Amino acid sequence: MNKIAVAGxxxxxxxxxxxxxxxxxxxxxxxxxxxxxxxxxxxVSPIYEADxxxxxxxxYAAGRLHYTTDYKSAYKDADAIFIGVGTPEQPDGxxxxxxxxxxxxxxxxxxxxxxxxxxxxxxxVGTNDKVEKFIKDFLVNDVKVEVASxxxxxxxxxxxxxxxxxxxxxxxxxxxxxxEMLRKIYEPFNLPIxxxxxxxxxxxxxxxxxxxxxxxxxxxxxxxxxxxxxxxIQDVAKGMSYDERIGAKFLNAGIGYGGSCFPKDTKALExxxxxxxxxxxxxxxxxxxxxxxxxxxxxxxxxxxxxxxGLKVAILGLTFKPGTDDLREAPSxxxxxxxxxxxxxxxxxxxxxxxxxxxxxxxxxxxxGSIKYVESVEEALKDANVCFIFTEWGEIKAVKPEQxxxxxxxxxxxxxxxxxxxxAMFKAGVEYYSIGRPYMK
Ligand code: NAD
Numbered sequence: 040m041n042k043i044a045v046a047g048x049x050x051x052x053x054x055x056x057x058x059x060x061x062x063x064x065x066x067x068x069x070x071x072x073x074x075x076x077x078x079x080x081x082x083v084s085p086i087y088e089a090d091x092x093x094x095x096x097x098x099y100a101a102g103r104l105h106y107t108t109d110y111k112s113a114y115k116d117a118d119a120i121f122i123g124v125g126t127p128e129q130p131d132g133x134x135x136x137x138x139x140x141x142x143x144x145x146x147x148x149x150x151x152x153x154x155x156x157x158x159x160x161x162x163x164v165g166t167n168d169k170v171e172k173f174i175k176d177f178l179v180n181d182v183k184v185e186v187a188s189x190x191x192x193x194x195x196x197x198x199x200x201x202x203x204x205x206x207x208x209x210x211x212x213x214x215x216x217x218x219e220m221l222r223k224i225y226e227p228f229n230l231p232i233x234x235x236x237x238x239x240x241x242x243x244x245x246x247x248x249x250x251x252x253x254x255x256x257x258x259x260x261x262x263x264x265x266x267x268x269x270x271x272i273q274d275v276a277k278g279m280s281y282d283e284r285i286g287a288k289f290l291n292a293g294i295g296y297g298g299s300c301f302p303k304d305t306k307a308l309e310x311x312x313x314x315x316x317x318x319x320x321x322x323x324x325x326x327x328x329x330x331x332x333x334x335x336x337x338x339x340x341x342x343x344x345x346x347x348x349g350l351k352v353a354i355l356g357l358t359f360k361p362g363t364d365d366l367r368e369a370p371s372x373x374x375x376x377x378x379x380x381x382x383x384x385x386x387x388x389x390x391x392x393x394x395x396x397x398x399x400x401x402x403x404x405x406x407x408g409s410i411k412y413v414e415s416v417e418e419a420l421k422d423a424n425v426c427f428i429f430t431e432w433g434e435i436k437a438v439k440p441e442q443x444x445x446x447x448x449x450x451x452x453x454x455x456x457x458x459x460x461x462x463a464m465f466k467a468g469v470e471y472y473s474i475g476r477p478y479m480k
Pocket of ligand 1: 126191193299
């Protein structure tokens with residue numbers, strides 16, 4: 040078994056570290072955030088992911104998993120150092136590689152034996168080459184350091200399951216030594232391994248994510264047309280899904296993709312193409328459609344209502360998708376400022392996202408409007424004039440159409456996730472607008 044260090048304990052780094060320990064490796068997870076490290080040492084996960092805490096506690100107790108802010112002790116004698124720090128979007132759309140550079144420098148200054156540095160973070164094509172050169176430039180000891188690409192494909196909300204049962208492991212290496220080392224590390228997972236060059240591995244990650252983003256934007260584009268011509272996007276998607284060339288997944292129309300990956304990875308690939316004098320028209324279209332899609336329901340509601348000022352607005356769901364506490368690029372973050380500017384009194388419910396949302400919008404008066412965070416769907420809906428559904432949490436899907444009619448002052452619902460049957464809402468007396476489906480009156 041190998042001695043592994045993981046830099047960064049976010050969704051990718053922590054889950055990777057825990058899963059490496061679960062299959063028997065000796066793992067030290069490194070983060071600069073002392074609070075996170077303290078929390079993890081006490082058995083608590085700093086992020087919300089199914090099964091994660093249980094595996095953290097199990098492997099910590101077994102002595103296979105450690106947490107530290109002291110990167111020197113973790114890197115100096117590791118066989119492999121996985122980098123899972125953030126690569127956030129910069130204002131021009133490019134990926135910010137400063138966190139990667141910091142870790143690369145820390146590795147160069149501390150490694151005392153030959154080691155493989157594995158970049159798990161999503162980075163533009165060519166970054167692994169640069170990281171390797173950068174480490175060699177700053178290397179303090181006379182040791183061999185090679186860099187490999189091993190992009191991550193987990194989805195937040197099912198990250199542990201996706202790691203232990205990944206459809207494939209992509210490894211991008213430039214030597215047999217690096218390839219063999221990664222094959223050995225991943226052997227206990229017993230998963231298909233696709234071995235390619237570093238640059239191809241980096242491109243596989245962007246091409247995969249951007250294809251999925253494109254698929255979502257395509258369905259949203261078709262959904263918007265469905266509304267105009269009287270077709271139903273859910274029936275259309277169902278009909279399409281039987282074609283194996285299309286597949287049944289990622290055909291749900293909605294309020295647009297969010298999260299930490301699709302928005303930034305589409306922009307980063309488009310930026311990379313531009314840098315090389317190429318216009319990536321398909322991805323540009325995906326980005327444009329998504330931008331408009333996020334505020335589609337707000338604009339619809341503006342056409343229906345005279346004003347939001349003084350209205351009680353119920354918001355169901357704040358996170359970018361169910362199963363996560365992550366708010367990055369969530370549709371709620373686009374719509375809530377618009378509603379507040381318009382004077383709405385918001386009553387927001389989310390089963391896990393409220394604490395993170397409070398860091399952005401504290402409770403009480405906000406601009407022209409106000410926000411109150413509530414602990415149940417019922418509290419949010421009680422006497423509301425209008426309701427927006429932004430996340431399809433199980434707790435929200437469980438609300439029956441009749442409850443909207445019974446609890447709200449005006450049963451007016453804008454559903455960004457197409458949770459309900461249009462006819463069922465109509466029969467319950469709810470004025471119901473969704474995405475790409477006919478409105479019944
Ligand atoms: P994150 O922001 O949740 O976590 C990054 C962590 O790195 C933070 O805890 C931060 O404190 C830590 N960090 C920063 N500098 C450090 C340093 N010098 N040493 C040690 N730790 C340091 O990020 P994430 O969502 O896990 O994403 C990480 C990368 O993986 C990104 O490139 C992302 O695009 C990619 N990715 C993310 C997902 C996802 O679903 N979140 C999926 C696949 C790939």
